[in-house]
Amino acid sequence: MRDPPAPNPAAVRVSAPDAADACDLPSDLHLARQAVRDEAAFEMLVRRHAAGVHRLAAGMVGPGAADDVVQEVFIAVHRGLKGFRGEAAFSTWLHRIALNACHKAIRGKGPPTVSLGDAPEPAAPHNPVHAGEQADLRARLAAALQTLPADQREAVSLRELSGLDYAEIAAITGAELGTVKSRINRGRAALRAYLTGQGITP
Template sequence: MSDPFSHLSELELVRLAAHNERAFEVLVKRHAPAVYRLAASTVGSGAADDIVQEVFMALHRSLKTFRGEAQLSTWLHRVTLNACAKLLSARQNLALEAAPELAAPHNPAQAGENADLRERLAAALQTLPREQREAVTLREISGLDYAEIAELTGAELGTVKSRINRGRAALREWLQRAGVKP
């Protein structure tokens, strides 16, 4: 038996989810993976679950007032980035030198290779200025195009391209210093 909510548009689901738990669950299932990827790439996998929970609690609180002027995914990206920025701001009192020592360069045979690389990338992303981190994350992790990123962040298209270019260069340099080979 198919799910009666699976065929509904995002806006229809949002309107129903304000008073229907099943419709809200469908929204969460559709969007939670993307929210988690964005949060994990910004604040690390350890804090990503908390960010996802915070984002969907915010969605639930806002269901009755969501007007649909922007796509739900755009709204969720913005809320996710705001929650990540709040968490990173709280962490800011920790010096970069206090960050855990990175492991030796990975060996493809090691079981934790992918997790190690993800943690290094998350650490590298945290060293970027907020605007660059957002732009790079939205492009590389969320797969948004430059115009979507410009709309979401309120920045000019050229500014978005510049932030991504500078962010990628800084990440490449940081990762090379950390022993990650391209």
């Protein structure tokens, strides 16, 4: 039996599973083991995690480059599934790959730039004024993250954008738990100062 074909990068969509079905979904570990041979299981993993990876990438490299990073991440995940033994949580393994992809993008393209044109469109832009305000806020938040030192931006993004707890972040980054907490606290303080200077109340 041949390995399933690698995923088409253009087919990686940033979406999430229906909340009503969440209780019936198989675990990440179960899907990861199935996905070695079953493309449908891999697609389920993509649907489950693509939105979170996109949020992380947007915070790390800027919204304009986030789609490319998401594609790279899931191509790498697909290639690496045979070697995933489940010794760490799938989410931890996935976020390590995502951080590596973000760092690669930063090295390859230099400091990311953020403009209003890069900001993702709101889901339901019925009110043009509100839509413009939301796009402006997203762009300012993305710009604020880019002002942080790399280690703080990484920790804050994993905490605030990916919703990971401190222990998970420590496992992903290889930093001590106290170091992770310190980086997040310093990063949050710097973000508050930056946003306040921009006339935004955090």
